[in-house]
Amino acid sequence: MKPSRLLRLGLGALSALTLSACQSLAFGVANHGLARPDASAVYDPAHQLSLDVYRPAAAVRNAPVLVYFYGGSWQHGARAHYRFVGRRLASTGAVVMVADYRLAPETIFPGFVEDGARAVAWARAHAADYGADPARVFIGGHSAGAQIAALLGTDAHYLADQGVPRSAIAGVIGLAGPYDFRISGELTEVFGPPERWPQAQPIGFVDGDEPPFLLVSGRRDTEVEPRQTRDLADRLRAAGGRVEVLWLPGGHLAPLIDLYAHHRHPALLARIRDFLRGP
Structure with missing residues (x-):
């Protein structure tokens, strides 16, 4: 073909x-x-959760690590589906780890965020095994995965519970993420009793001690309102944090489409590459 x-x-x-x-x-x-992952590993034996590892085609000295969480309304998804994301992100020079996490109804909030924290702790502990720098750990994700990544970057207790200080995180990449969202319908089954819902909102935990953020959104996103990206960016800036925002033409899937067909809007991959390299 x-x-x-x-x-x-x-x-x-x-x-x-x-x-x-x-x-x-x-x-x-x-x-x-696309080639299969370069490695796979069980990061949480208790829950039989694994991640796939994608390495840059050429060796990169002190490569950053990017732990990536996929979307799917916290109810759907599998790491095997995101080979194209792992390979594309690894082309930036990062060692990329695409992690599974428990989905509803197997678990409800905050179970999947706790899984994310365990994946990050594992990545930090094993980065050197894959030629990466454990001092340059980034977290990222799309949609529901971006909520997980952002909450790990704003609510320090998840990583602290796994022995990872928030200062150990070099940055967070959120693609079309829900950061201040309404919980209704089927999501009430995912996030449990209403008194727990505020704990799921990354925007509510911004206190000025966050790692740098790169936030990306499609201007025509009708699933996750673009204002959530704008509002989180404003809150981070108001607290004195470093945040970059990239707006893409398109809707909720624009970041995934532009990673797949990166020549359509090359600014996305270029901005991610620059963000992973650091200031």
């Missing part, structure tokens, strides 16, 4: 990701021809 034809198929499939019946096809097309 011609590359241009495959690209068109991939873009169309990724655009249909919100339709569950199309997901297997979409991910199959997006991952077509």
Whole structure:
């Protein structure tokens, strides 16, 4: 199949990701021809949770580590679907670890955030095994995964419970993330009793001691309002934090589509690369 034809198929499939019946096809097309992960490891034996490791094609001295959490409304997803994300992000020179976490109804909030903290602790402890620098650990994710990443970056107790000080995190990358969101409908099953809901909002924990943030959103996102990206950025700046914002044309899946077809809007991958390199 011609590359241009495959690209068109991939873009169309990724655009249909919100339709569950199309997901297997979409991910199959997006991952077509890509090498399998360079390694896989169980980071939480108690819950049989694993992560996949993607290394840069060329050795990078003191490479950063990026722990990535996928989206899926905290109810769907699997690390195997995100080979195209792992490979693309590894092209920035980072060692990328795409981590599974428990999904509802197997667990409810804050179980999946606690899983995320364990993945980050494992990545920090094992970074050197993959040629990466344990002092340069970044956290990122898309949609629900961005909420997990942002909460780990703002509410210090999750990482502290795993022996990781928040100061050990070099930065957080949030792609189309919910940071101050309304919990209703099926999400009430995911986030438990109402008195717990404020604890799920990353914006509520900004206190000025956060790592740098890179926030990315599609201007036409109708699933997670772009104002959530803007509001979190404003709160971080008001607290004296360092934050960068990148707006993409497109909707909720724009960051994933632009990672798959990075030549469409090369600013995304370039901004991520620069952010991982540090100031």
